[in-house]
Amino acid sequence: MTSSSLTSSAAATETADSAIGDETVYKREPQPWHGAFAKPAKEFPPTDLEVLAGRIPEGLQGTFYQNGTGRLERGGQPVGHWFDGDGAILRVQLSAAGAKATYRYVQTTGYKAESKADRFLFGNYGMRSPGPLWKHMLGLFNGTTIKNSANTSVLALEDKLLALWEAGNPHSLDLETLETIGMESLGWLKPTQPFSAHPLRDPISGEIYSIGVNSLCELSIYRCDASGGLIKQQAIALKNIPLVHSFVIAGPYLVFLVSPVKVNPLPLLLNQLAYADAVKWDPNQGTRIIVVARESLEIVSDSYADPWFQWHYGNGCTEADGSIRLDYARFDDFTHINEVLREVPSGRMKTQAYGRLWQLRLDPKTGRVLSHECVVERDCEFPQVPDSKVGQPWEQTYVLMHREGVKTGEDWFGAVGRFDYKTQQLTQADLGTGIYGSEPLHVADGQTAENASEGWLLMVVYNSVDSRSELWIFEAKGLGEPVCRLALPGVIPIGFHGTWQSS
Template identity: 30%
Template sequence: MLQRRHWLAAVLAAGYAPELLAQGFASSAPELLPLLGLDGEGLDAADTVIEGRLPAGLRGRYFRNGPGLMQRAGQRYRHWFDGDGLVQSWTLADGRASHRARFVQTEKFRAEQQAGRFLLPAFGTAIRAERPVRGPDSVNVANTSVLPMGGRLYALWEGGSAHELDPVTLETRGLKVWSEDLRGMPFSAHPKVEPDGTVWNFGSANGRLVVYQLNAAGAVVRHALLDVRAPAMLHDFAVSQRFLVFLLAPITMDMAAVRNGTAMLDAMHWTGEQPTRVLVVDKADFSRTRVLEMPACNVFHFGNAWDDGRKLRVDYVQSVALPELNLALNQVMRGERSNRDGSTPRVLEIDLQAGRLSVAARDESVEFPVVDPRFVARRHRHVWYPMATDIGDRWGFNGLMRLDIETGARERFSFGAGTVVEEHVLVPKPGSSREGEGWLVGMGYDIARRRSFLSVFDALRLANGPLARAWLPYAVPYGFHGKFHPA
């Protein structure tokens, strides 16, 4: 049923092996240490060195997920998306911070850890399957994001099921089945959680979308399967007061190329002469949909959306076209700097009555947009991003930016050329209600010190610099996405 199942069948028929890339990777270079990955063991720091002062009201756990294991037995993944999921937990309380990281014990991870080599195909790397592949969860790497919900914690990957973890120990409890009729259906890595705890999500299923509504306890309220000609890759979406919004990029899959030995990601084709379709789904009735068109664009991440019944506004980050993006990520996995053009902020306005679209574009190099969680699916004005600032010869993002999407004003902070900055999330100040009144919390890596750190900013005063940094005694592989769960 799933498009990925067709890929898996083709992979089994092709019978090919991964490139030997680990031999050429300069693992001793300090700027490459987080890209080397771990060997499958966890990390623990019961205490950390605090620079500055952690806010007294900042209490809880900050969870992150990302690719943590990149190579086995001299073979290295070609693409960053392929690494096995490493979930981190920062515990913050009483001015102190501790850190824990554990690999998600997926079926794939356990088998390959025992064998000491790659056994199964990966999304961006061609590998001959040495174990039965019964469906997407046979190759699920659980490496993209996390969802704390109803006292539970889930590790997410867009191609398959969520994995439940113990929120304290990070021990893997197993695959999550939301309901029997949804068993094995994909549960995307970017669920949207409204202030009342309602969760919206989707999964891509062979040109169709399964859409979910869950309550705050994690029970399925509604779901539906929509035949919308979904693209070969669909990573994120946005939610407003009344609608779910998807940007369906013109990405197709060459299954013949996969059968001939091409990795799934390399077999995707960007047909830029075709439009990106804007799919608007009514939250109250999933069968009520509308499709508009805009010039071709590739989008991985959304900030937020809001509507007043007449106009719908969506902010997102527009990436480069898929071939250029994959080339850049392959360069990163080889330990090479990429000079590809960066992704940039956009605000899409849809006149629902007239069916007209307009897009406001900016030129800052950003990614991983976040908003105040109290304003998800509500009218908002602030979006926060990691940002690349032009300071010397840098690797990746080295600063943070807050953008006021109403006025266009921005505020920035740069760590300088020697730091790589990851996604930061907004943590509201207890008892506050003003948008952005809280802390921006996230991770970074200091190349000279060869250490990763947690940084905490006043979210409305980025230019003042971090209030505190908690330094780890080691480097952690770069992650994708995280969530903060208050104590």
């Protein structure tokens, strides 16, 4: 980024600074989007929401849940990375009669202890353990070194809501009150065993698939029934790669694109580096492509391709010729996007990273790449598809995007897009000046199939003009202006991932 690409108001406050890579970059004062993160969010009890514009669609009846970091500081000390914040859940119940919202922190052991002490007591993804080395070493054995922040996603089961965090057990919450019940083993998880923040539910069988990468860099794959009970599990050695954030179902397969991010364990053990600093981009061996049979969890193929990094997939399926097709948000490397995410709590972004939607076709038997192309050139993340299309052929992928001409690091996401594979067209809606978005969650139309529309996209936005968070509802097909805007009672930090449970 050059100084000429800064806005005139920002340019007045810039100072030269060094950054990763060879780019010349500049520190800036926190930008308007940072108002969403600047103060710890306050919980609110069930509250009727004011309709700011439009109306709640008739076919949209159910409950929206979203997880994210409710607070990014403690006792005046900022966290080290966006991923370090304490999890807090937003629940919005929608019906034609109105909307009611609740917001509560997940009462993790770490959250309660740090609330009492009013200072950080644990290490985290971007933070070293604050105590003496002996305490850190002891914590490695009893699982107390790193705080389970329960901050990344949610999974709604029939009788409980799970607050998910990638490196440990889920937390179980009451679906209605959001009261924290406690750590959740699902009847089979060992204490501290990871259960990822990106489980996938097969829309046909109802089975849930999840993963976990342990401290020995073993990828565990879990096949569960609709209640989370374990049917089968399998482990794959990742050869010093500690990070697999998500995966995709593609017909009878699961596909893992394992980007070459390697960990240096010694500084972690000795508490010399936080996790975010001990993991390094190592592109030499490329991205490993592991195709697994969904029923047996046995490896079908194991191959390598060019190096890239991704957090999130849109979807996957098998085609008529037996090939796998999937899409995902691709970054050139891990280093830059990790820095961007580290800079979120300060609001002073100086790094750029460009996520773009790519489509990959594979031969599942060999892992050979048949085609690999960028389908959405615009900077985007959080690809989404309807729940009913998970693992099945699909035509539309929805993404959170930057406004025209804006790149990651310059501003927060301010647009939503719909890419149609059939027409190859990108439809977009600009959220407007000073409005910042989050994951666009697709919700199916609850009306009968013959009358059903393409459904809706639900998005929590931060309105920096009115210093307020809002829930926006878009028609998934046409996008355009939101069909309904609801005012939330306070400012909710922009979150990570959500889910929907129909009434």
